[in-house]
Amino acid sequence: MQLADVAALTSAEGRQLLAQLPPYDDDSALAVGEQLRRQGHPASLVAAALTQSRLRTRAGRRWGAAGAELVGHLLLTPDGAQQATRPTVAALRAARYARVGPAARVADLGCGIGLDALALAEAGLEVDAYDRDPLTVAVARSNEAARADGPPIRVFEADVTTIDRDVIAGYDAVFVDPARRQNGRRLAKPEAWSPPLSWALALPAPHLGVKVAPGIDRSLVPIDMELAVVSDHGDVVEAALYRGATRDGPVSRSATILPDRALLTDRDLPAAAPPVAAVGRYLHEPDGAAIRAGLVAAVVARVDGWLLDPQIAYISTSRMVVSPWVTSYEVLDVLPFHLKRLRSYLRSRHVGHVVVKKRGSAVDVDHLRTSLKLDRKAPERRTLMLTRVGTDPIVAICRPTARL
Ligand SMILES: C[S@@+](CC[C@H](N)C(=O)[O-])C[C@H]1O[C@@H](n2cnc3c(N)ncnc32)[C@H](O)[C@@H]1O
Known part of the structure; x- marks a missing residue:
């Protein structure tokens, strides 16, 4: 996916072509492409549209029913789709940020293709979204433009580590979702993430959320933050740290199960260690x-x-x-x-x-x-x-x- 593809796919012809594509299927993709080229669509647009269709179909499967509907309106990049927060999880997070206050101004630092930004805006927050990658920014802008209503999301191309601290301090709340992969490989060390975890935790933001790896060493979680882990249909899908109003009161650790939103926190821990005995029935x-x-x-x-x-x-x-x-x-x-x-x-x-x-x-x-x-x-x-x-x-x- 290139910048030119974003322009082509968001043109009137591109939108129409995307809307008429059948659900992606490897076996029929070649024939569909052939047919569209015969109808006179440019080969580059057809290729970009088929790639989009493949990415949407895969993401729709991964994101479940709620995501399947949204994905039809989104542009995706392979990396962006892989790193994006699934919509149900993004909505859960946005509900935390809504507690900061109506129309609070939130900075989404490292916004990717914008799934978290979209959910925050959907919850009524005013979002400024930043990413350093030009293609990702173009895609995030296109996804913002495809929204039917709600407060606008401003998308900026910037390396967030160069943003003046006073600018960051001017926001009511901040969310950071660091890139935790490089060349397709997971980066185990939080200081290797981009931006690094220590940078995110030191931000001048009383209401802060930072996405982390679910296996994060719990000794890295600051005392004033909640480690919130979410699973969806049995799979652990994310972990994040929260402080201020985005934290669930005095909770230090929480687990949430989607889709039913069942919640356990460290306040549910019994006073004594669990009993230990032989296998029962x-x-x-x-x-x-x-x-x-x-x-x-x-x-x-x-x-x-x-x-x-x-x-x-x-x-x-x-x-x-x-x-x-x-x-x-x-x-x-x-x-x-x-x-x-x-x-x-x-x-x-x-x-x-x-x-x-x-x-x-x-x-x-x-x-x-x-x-x-x-x-x-x-x-x-x-x-x-x-x-x-x-x-x-x-x-x-x-x-x-x-x-x-
Ligand atoms: C995990 S993704 C964000 C996904 C996003 N929350 C979503 O749901 O779509 C991380 C993003 O951070 C961006 N990024 C990494 N380091 C950055 C930096 N120093 N400044 C700005 N963006 C950065 C990457 O380009 C990538 O798009």
Whole structure:
């Protein structure tokens, strides 16, 4: 995608062409392109439109129903789509910023193609969005222009680290979403992000949000900020730090599950450490957001359960539980982990398919799967949960219960 493509795609012809494209499909893309060129559309425009269609279709799938509708109005770049906040998560964040005050002025520093900026504006905030990449800025401007109503978003091309601190201090609130990849690879160190985490945290902004990696070392979270982790349909999709009005009061850590917006915070943590005992009738995997936010003990308390090991995030209960915070399995058997014994156990029970999960186990899952040499035609399915009790490796042979 080039700057010229943005101009072509936002022209009257480009918009019309994009609107008439069928949902993208690899198998038919060549034929569709051929047909459009025969109709007289320039080859470069057809190629750009098909790329857009592919990016939109992929992003729509990833972003779910709410995003699928929005994506039809957006221009995307491959990097921009990959780094963009999914719309449901951006809306959740925008609700935090709305607490700063009606029509508060927010600086979105490193706005990308503008998904957060759009959500902030949708929540009634006045947004100035900054990015240093000219193509990204052009795309963000096009996405801003495609909005039907709401306060305008001003999009500036700038390296945010060169913005005068007084200018930043003039905003009511600031959001920073640093680029955490370079050449397609994740940058593990927060100081390698662009802009670096320490730069973002030092901004003169009483109401501040900074997106971070979900696996961030919790010792890097400042004492006056909340680490908020969000999962969507079971996948951890983001973590961010918040202070001032964007923070949820005195909360230091929170986990939110989408789409139902279930919330756990450090205030839900029990006073005592969770009980530890042997595997009971049910085993549960806590939601990844609760794990990343360090709130497993709160989940244990919620489901009235216990841990198998203080360091391992598997929860057990004697009763079936229905909770958005866990994926649950009925335990059929528990064995010391021993390959030959497990193989004959599964064969004798006509198990042809296994799903293998592990926590605190050094077993190579792919190697285990092949070494089990299951008869694929055998009808039974099981979930194997590999873990340890103390230093002893065990395997719980389970079957999933219905998930909420
Ligand atoms: C993770 S993306 C932002 C995604 C955005 N929140 C969204 O939802 O669409 C980070 C953006 O920061 C921009 N960026 C990185 N370093 C920057 C800097 N020093 N100044 C301005 N923009 C920067 C990158 O060009 C990239 O577009």
